[in-house]
Amino acid sequence: MTAGTEGQRGVRLTGATLAAEIRARVSESAAALADAGRPPRLAVVVATADESTAWYVRSIAKAAAKVGITCDIVDLDPSSSGAEIDAALRRLSADPSVHGVILQTPLPPGVDFATAATAIDPAKDVDGANPGSLGRLAAGLPAFPPATAQAVVALLEHYDIPLAGRDAVVVGRSTVVGKPLAHLLLDRNATVTVCHSHTADLAGKTSRADVLVAAVGRPALIGQEHVRPDAIVVDVGTNATPDGGLVGDVDPAVQGHVAGLTPVPGGIGPVTTALLLEHTVRAAEGTSR
Amino acid sequence: MTAGTEGQRGVRLTGATLAAEIRARVSESAAALADAGRPPRLAVVVATADESTAWYVRSIAKAAAKVGITCDIVDLDPSSSGAEIDAALRRLSADPSVHGVILQTPLPPGVDFATAATAIDPAKDVDGANPGSLGRLAAGLPAFPPATAQAVVALLEHYDIPLAGRDAVVVGRSTVVGKPLAHLLLDRNATVTVCHSHTADLAGKTSRADVLVAAVGRPALIGQEHVRPDAIVVDVGTNATPDGGLVGDVDPAVQGHVAGLTPVPGGIGPVTTALLLEHTVRAAEGTSR
Numbered sequence: 001m002t003a004g005t006e007g008q009r010g011v012r013l014t015g016a017t018l019a020a021e022i023r024a025r026v027s028e029s030a031a032a033l034a035d036a037g038r039p040p041r042l043a044v045v046v047a048t049a050d051e052s053t054a055w056y057v058r059s060i061a062k063a064a065a066k067v068g069i070t071c072d073i074v075d076l077d078p079s080s081s082g083a084e085i086d087a088a089l090r091r092l093s094a095d096p097s098v099h100g101v102i103l104q105t106p107l108p109p110g111v112d113f114a115t116a117a118t119a120i121d122p123a124k125d126v127d128g129a130n131p132g133s134l135g136r137l138a139a140g141l142p143a144f145p146p147a148t149a150q151a152v153v154a155l156l157e158h159y160d161i162p163l164a165g166r167d168a169v170v171v172g173r174s175t176v177v178g179k180p181l182a183h184l185l186l187d188r189n190a191t192v193t194v195c196h197s198h199t200a201d202l203a204g205k206t207s208r209a210d211v212l213v214a215a216v217g218r219p220a221l222i223g224q225e226h227v228r229p230d231a232i233v234v235d236v237g238t239n240a241t242p243d244g245g246l247v248g249d250v251d252p253a254v255q256g257h258v259a260g261l262t263p264v265p266g267g268i269g270p271v272t273t274a275l276l277l278e279h280t281v282r283a284a285e286g287t288s289r
Numbered sequence: 290m291t292a293g294t295e296g297q298r299g300v301r302l303t304g305a306t307l308a309a310e311i312r313a314r315v316s317e318s319a320a321a322l323a324d325a326g327r328p329p330r331l332a333v334v335v336a337t338a339d340e341s342t343a344w345y346v347r348s349i350a351k352a353a354a355k356v357g358i359t360c361d362i363v364d365l366d367p368s369s370s371g372a373e374i375d376a377a378l379r380r381l382s383a384d385p386s387v388h389g390v391i392l393q394t395p396l397p398p399g400v401d402f403a404t405a406a407t408a409i410d411p412a413k414d415v416d417g418a419n420p421g422s423l424g425r426l427a428a429g430l431p432a433f434p435p436a437t438a439q440a441v442v443a444l445l446e447h448y449d450i451p452l453a454g455r456d457a458v459v460v461g462r463s464t465v466v467g468k469p470l471a472h473l474l475l476d477r478n479a480t481v482t483v484c485h486s487h488t489a490d491l492a493g494k495t496s497r498a499d500v501l502v503a504a505v506g507r508p509a510l511i512g513q514e515h516v517r518p519d520a521i522v523v524d525v526g527t528n529a530t531p532d533g534g535l536v537g538d539v540d541p542a543v544q545g546h547v548a549g550l551t552p553v554p555g556g557i558g559p560v561t562t563a564l565l566l567e568h569t570v571r572a573a574e575g576t577s578r
Contacts, residue, residue: 114428135424139403139464165487173475175428182471182483186462189487191494194471198454198478205480 011159011260013232015151018158019270022278023067029281030068040069040284042100042126042277043092047076047085047108052240057104063273069280072098082111086119093121100126100280114175123286126279128180138183142287144279149181151271152213152234153188155262161211161232164189169206171195171222171249172215177236181213202226214249222250224257233261236268300448300549302521304440304560307447311563312356318570319357329358329573331389331415331566332381336365336374336397341529346393352562358569361387371400375408382410389415389569403464412575415568417469427472431576433568438470440560441502441523442477444551450500450521453478458495460484460511460538461504466525470502491515503538511539513546522550525557 033040042064044057057073064071076088085107092101101124103117117129125133128146136143156163168190172178178194185192195205196216206212206226214222215236227233237249248264255261262268322329331353333346346362353360365377374396381390390413392406406418414422417435425432445452457479461467467483474481484494485505495501495515503511504525516522526538537553544550551557 114425114430118430131424131428131430132421133424134427135420135422136403138423138427138468139420141403141407141420165489167489179427179472179475183468186468186483186485189485191482191484191488193480193482194475195480196475196478199480200454200456 008259009229010256010258012255013155013159013234013260013262013267015155015262015267015269015271018155019274022154022271022274023063026069026274026277026281027067029278029285033281033284034068038284040100040281041072041098042069042102042280043072043074043095043098044102044104045074045076045085045088045092046104047078047080047111048104048106049078050106053104053106060102060273060276064277064280067277069277078108080108080111082116085111085116089116089119093119093124098124099284100124100276102127102276103129124283126276126283129176131175134175134180134183137180140187144283145184146176146180147272147275147279148177148215148236148268149184150275151268152181152236153184154275155234155268155271156211156232159232159260161260163211165191166210167191167193167208168211168213169193169195169209170213170215171199171202171206172213172217172236174215177215181215185211207231216249218249219247220249220251222254224251224254227254227258229257229259231258233258234268235262235264237264238269297548298518299545299547301544302444302448302523302549302551302556304444304551304556304558307444308559308563311443311560311567312352315358315563315566315570316356318567318574322570322573323357327573329389329570330361330387331358331391331569332361332363332384332387333391333393334363334365334374334377334381335393336367336369336400337393337395338367339395342393342395349391349562349565353566353569356566358566367397369397369400371405374400374405378405378408382408382413387413388573389413389565391416391565392418413572415565415572418465420464423464423469423472426469429476433572434473435465435469436561436564436568437466437504437525437557438473439564440557441470441525442473443564444557444560445500445521445523448521448549450549452500454480455499456480456482456497457500457502458482458484458498459502459504460488460491460495461502461506461525463504466504470504474500496520505538507538508536509538509540511543513540513543516543516547518546518548520547522547523557524551524553526553527558 061071128144133143168185173196213234235248235250350360409419422432457474462485502523508528524537524539
């Protein structure tokens, strides 16, 4: 299904349809794997007492169950050391019944995510957390990209939004979203600009974007002054509100001022979860990307 | 030494002084390593009959000898298979008397550089060729950056050219220069745009750059129409001319139209070689970056 954004205004680029398509593929693959005596299994390592994280991880486990993937939530003490997290990731990486390993953030104080993630076997690194996966991605070798970064390009492609020769601006330079996304967009022949907290004249840069991606984690970071009328805007932000809701990095009022905007919730989020599950069956099949 | 480019025009940003400073440090480190019974040793794997490559590799060996580093040129057959190159890199990676391993391009037809380079031990990957090194670099973990990419930021820093909050445009998205350089510039808080062969309106992008880096490998790719008067332009191109000379990617006439330009030869090249040697002594010392 495509939105046909040509000349249209304010299209809501929702993720539900694409996510359902991916989940249908995953269900088939999971059933075939189970028939072959290799039921797919995902392990999520959690080392935080944070409530919203627990909620998010349970939602992954539920989504996994629906497509025939077993999801183990491996709860570690919120005061775990780097060595303890490392040991858990190595144990799961060595366990032949586990096909995908995710290290959930936030981590205990003093534990560096990238360092910890080097303990994840690249073949099971279904959320592209190991820096080695990022390097392989950048070098054009097979690797699982971080699911969120991949969800951005998957949703753009779902809506037939061209990337080759277009100007893409990514706001945010995290190792888990901004940086891998820059490589995925370059792979698709977009010209890519990465902006961040030190960027001078942010609105000047973002308003030149054909495709603008906000991935910082700050509500209303992107307003009407940051966009041009024919832009496609992808909102990767997931910011909790005091009343238990979720808002993105883009002011929702922007929707009426651009060609298309992904909503939060309901945009990138469901695609991300579906891709995590797809990576898990691909890992169980022994393929990547 | 700084050029003090503030308000100046057409400064030649030469690499000789910085390269000499680096070599002086390396000489000291190499002497200390030799005294400690650990004489630093670099191995360069060559699998091409290309004459200009042979000349370049000999120039590295000579530069190494001058600072007290032994450089072994490991000549493989120009028709070597990927497996043969892999075996050579693994053998050198396992040899405790070898501290740095470089895989020289071009490679035999059908051999992929990034795939081959995965066989280089990251601790000896002094030219940052293993995709794992690129990933670690992007994730902020210790790793040797590709020497050419690092030479760009080292030379800019040598001339006190500010990067934080400035707009850097990199033309070229190779795994060995453009992509790692983008990460090094982001690390220094520049806003980074990566352009390439599919970029629309290249001159429009490059003429907005405070710092413009050309790393494509095409003579005169960057002309006067691509720059603004206060730009600093770094020329990473090394293109052989029919008469045996060397020209960059930037039309030399650009120099009079910008604040500063690195010459070819004599700009990035000597700094690159010096950094390769510095990485080798750091690897011998057991440190990186």
